[in-house]
Amino acid sequence: xxxxxxxxxxxxxxxxxxxxxxxxxxxxxxxxxxxxxxxxxxxxxxxxxxxxxxxxxxxxxxxxxxxxxxxxxxxxxxxxxxxxxxxxxxxxxxxxxxxxxxxxxxxxxxxxxxx
Amino acid sequence: xxxxxxxxxxxxxxxxxxxxxxxxxxxxxxxxxxxxxxxxxxxxxxxxxxxxxxxxxxxxxxxxxxxxxxxxxxxxxxxxxxxxxxxxxxxxxxxxxxxxxxxxxxxxxxxxxx
Numbered sequence: 001x002x003x004x005x006x007x008x009x010x011x012x013x014x015x016x017x018x019x020x021x022x023x024x025x026x027x028x029x030x031x032x033x034x035x036x037x038x039x040x041x042x043x044x045x046x047x048x049x050x051x052x053x054x055x056x057x058x059x060x061x062x063x064x065x066x067x068x069x070x071x072x073x074x075x076x077x078x079x080x081x082x083x084x085x086x087x088x089x090x091x092x093x094x095x096x097x098x099x100x101x102x103x104x105x106x107x108x109x110x111x112x113x114x115x
Numbered sequence: 116x117x118x119x120x121x122x123x124x125x126x127x128x129x130x131x132x133x134x135x136x137x138x139x140x141x142x143x144x145x146x147x148x149x150x151x152x153x154x155x156x157x158x159x160x161x162x163x164x165x166x167x168x169x170x171x172x173x174x175x176x177x178x179x180x181x182x183x184x185x186x187x188x189x190x191x192x193x194x195x196x197x198x199x200x201x202x203x204x205x206x207x208x209x210x211x212x213x214x215x216x217x218x219x220x221x222x223x224x225x226x227x228x229x
């Protein structure tokens with residue numbers, strides 16, 4: 001069965017510094033997709049970045065990059081130049097096999113950015 | 116482009132009462148999802164619709180939860196009767212298709228069962 005593990009319940013970072021949020025996954029399917037979402041206190045889930053299992057390059061989207069290590073089954077999110085508005089919950093998710101776009105989420109990491 | 120709309124935003128009920136949540140997806144999105152997010156956990160998929168047909172309801176507690184998506188547009192999720200453990204945020208999401216397309220989430224409905 002597919003599983004996502006986020007071992008950091010909470011992280012804090014100084015404004016303008018970089019931070020890495022950890023995510024490990026478990027799947028026996030060779031084709032999968034990995035996502036990171038941000039959930040601010042308002043509640044909605046905001047898509048940040050996507051990495052496909054066959055993608056050769058690590059995904060990047062502005063200040064977000066994904067450190068994808070397939071052999072270790074890890075997909076860590078790196079946020080560069082942290083801003084106060086980055087304070088939120090961050091969820092790692094994996095698309096389950098079967099073609100129906102079902103997402104399996106980890107428990108999340110709460111990030112606090114300090115001025 | 117309008118996002119996914121949900122109502123109500125908050126609801127407090129007593130156990131054994133019934134409650135209904137409404138979701139209006141982004142226009143043109145064929146696939147609609149309902150997730151349950153218990154405090155301190157990530158969202159868990161309850162049910163997924165492709166147009167007005169169910170493609171996955173494997174984690175929906177069917178003895179008390181029901182959902183429908185008439186006409187393939189908006190959707191209603193109902194709980195009857197509610198239990199204390201149903202206290203959670205109920206998130207609705209939609210995507211263009213059920214394949215590899217991005218899911219867009221609504222703001223959620225926070226349910227408290229007392």
